[in-house]
Amino acid sequence: MTxxxxxxxxxxxxxxxxxxxxxxxxxxxxxNVMFFFDPSQVAAGSAxxxxxxxxxxxxxxxxxxxxxxxxxxxxxxxxFQRDVPVRYSGVVPDLFRENQGVVAHGKLGSDGIxxxxxxxAKHDENxxxxxxxxxxxxKHGGVMPVNPDIRNGPRT
Amino acid sequence: xxxxWFHRLASPPHIYRVAGTLTPWFAWPxxxxxxxxxxxxxxxxxxxxxxxxxxxxxYVHAPSAWLSVMIYGVMATAAAVGLIxxxxxxxxxxxSCAAIGASxxxxxxxxxxxxxxxxxxxxxxxxxRLTAQLVLLILYLGYMALRSGIDDLGxxxxxxxxxxxxxxxxxxxxxxxxxxxxxxxxxxxVMKMExxxxxxxxxxxxxxxxxxxxxxxxxxxxxxxxxxxxxxxRGASWVKEVVS
Numbered sequence: 001m002t003x004x005x006x007x008x009x010x011x012x013x014x015x016x017x018x019x020x021x022x023x024x025x026x027x028x029x030x031x032n033v034m035f036f037f038d039p040s041q042v043a044a045g046s047a048x049x050x051x052x053x054x055x056x057x058x059x060x061x062x063x064x065x066x067x068x069x070x071x072x073x074x075x076x077x078x079x080f081q082r083d084v085p086v087r088y089s090g091v092v093p094d095l096f097r098e099n100q101g102v103v104a105h106g107k108l109g110s111d112g113i114x115x116x117x118x119x120x121a122k123h124d125e126n127x128x129x130x131x132x133x134x135x136x137x138x139k140h141g142g143v144m145p146v147n148p149d150i151r152n153g154p155r156t
Numbered sequence: 157x158x159x160x161w162f163h164r165l166a167s168p169p170h171i172y173r174v175a176g177t178l179t180p181w182f183a184w185p186x187x188x189x190x191x192x193x194x195x196x197x198x199x200x201x202x203x204x205x206x207x208x209x210x211x212x213x214x215y216v217h218a219p220s221a222w223l224s225v226m227i228y229g230v231m232a233t234a235a236a237v238g239l240i241x242x243x244x245x246x247x248x249x250x251x252s253c254a255a256i257g258a259s260x261x262x263x264x265x266x267x268x269x270x271x272x273x274x275x276x277x278x279x280x281x282x283x284x285r286l287t288a289q290l291v292l293l294i295l296y297l298g299y300m301a302l303r304s305g306i307d308d309l310g311x312x313x314x315x316x317x318x319x320x321x322x323x324x325x326x327x328x329x330x331x332x333x334x335x336x337x338x339x340x341x342x343x344x345x346v347m348k349m350e351x352x353x354x355x356x357x358x359x360x361x362x363x364x365x366x367x368x369x370x371x372x373x374x375x376x377x378x379x380x381x382x383x384x385x386x387x388x389x390r391g392a393s394w395v396k397e398v399v400s
Contacts, residue, residue, distance in 0.1 A: 004240060004241065007239055008240050011239060011240060014318060014321050015321060015325070018322050018324075018325045021325075022329065026329075033284050033337045035283045035284060035337065035340055036338045037338070038338070056338055056340075092277070093274070093275065093276060094207075094210075094274055094275060095206060095207065095275050095276070097206075100206070103340055118277075118278075119277065120277045120281070121277055122276070122340050123206065123207070123276070123342050124343070125342040125344060125345040126345070126354070127204050127214075127353060127354035127355075127358050128358075129202030129203065129204070129205065129358070130202070130205045131202075132205070134205075
């Protein structure tokens with residue numbers, strides 16, 4: 001092997017070794033790397049029920065209920081397979097809307113209600129001017145069609 | 157194939173001259189593109205139906221983030237070429253990329269935080285995408301620190317090249333973090349195989365900015381590379397001729 005070939009082998013070797021290490025680490029930490037669990041994962045028991053975790057999904061339309069005179073609110077997080085009701089007291093970000101992504105941080109109670117102490121809004125990748133959004137809404141009978149893929153994951 | 161042009165690139169005085177000639181050809185279009193893209197993005201593009209005017213942060217955020225990843229790729233490639241072919245000019249090229257890449261990474265992180273507060277409701281969360289981008293910044297800084305920590309130039313070149321190549325593994329992690337794992341960060345709107353998820357009048361300023369930033373990177377890199385070549389060759393007779 002010429003010295004140059006040896007150096008090429010070194011570069012390829014480094015890349016292969018580090019990629020393998022990263023792959024193994026990613027597999028081992030798969031669950032910890034997840035920023036949130038969706039309602040199906042919660043139903044399947046893959047979310048830690050004894051401690052705080054993040055619950056992510058869409059705000060089911062028509063489920064947001066605010067208590068008059070306080071910051072108390074309730075809504076349902078859905079992934080269009082399973083639902084989890086959420087209770088929260090506080091201010092929500094601007095993008096917290098029905099049919100939009102949301103990530104709630106808190107604990108699942110024994111009554112099945114997720115008590116959140118932090119609400120983050122999750123935006124999807126679609127951008128459009130208000131007029132276009134209005135036109136699409138009108139075409140679909142006044143409701144914005146939602147991308148049911150609340151995880152960003154591979155489109156199926 | 158005739159490789160003469162490639163071998164000539166290995167000659168420091170040649171690269172010094174070529175870089176000097178090319179710089180304005182990148183710098184002027186870069187300036188024009190960035191100014192017009194800013195105007196188009198901030199004034200001509202329509203507001204977003206969900207985010208309103210706040211979405212305009214994308215015109216600085218996304219191109220900076222793309223550049224931060226692209227520059228790392230350029231840096232690691234140059235470092236590998238330097239390592240394999242013992243080409244000092246390639247090491248000089250890699251070294252001149254680092255600070256620019258770190259700057260774009262920093263800009264992408266800061267603009268993302270400023271956007272995240274009103275939109276997501278937080279400046280920062282330890283999300284896979286955000287964390288991987290922070291790791292990119294640390295890789296750039298580590299590369300720079302490693303280079304400045306080794307006095308012997310040849311050793312600094314080789315050690316930092318190995319670090320640069322190791323860091324390449326982070327690039328696909330950044331790109332696919334939003335697809336492999338649940339993330340608060342949205343999926344790509346533009347950098348994907350399918351049609352971009354935004355209309356043309358929103359997309360055009362974004363692509364102009366991407367091209368402008370790319371040309372800016374090229375211009376700044378060439379200037380930095382000339383300085384780096386001069387510094388490395390400070391004893392050589394051609395440098396004395398250039399400087400006098």
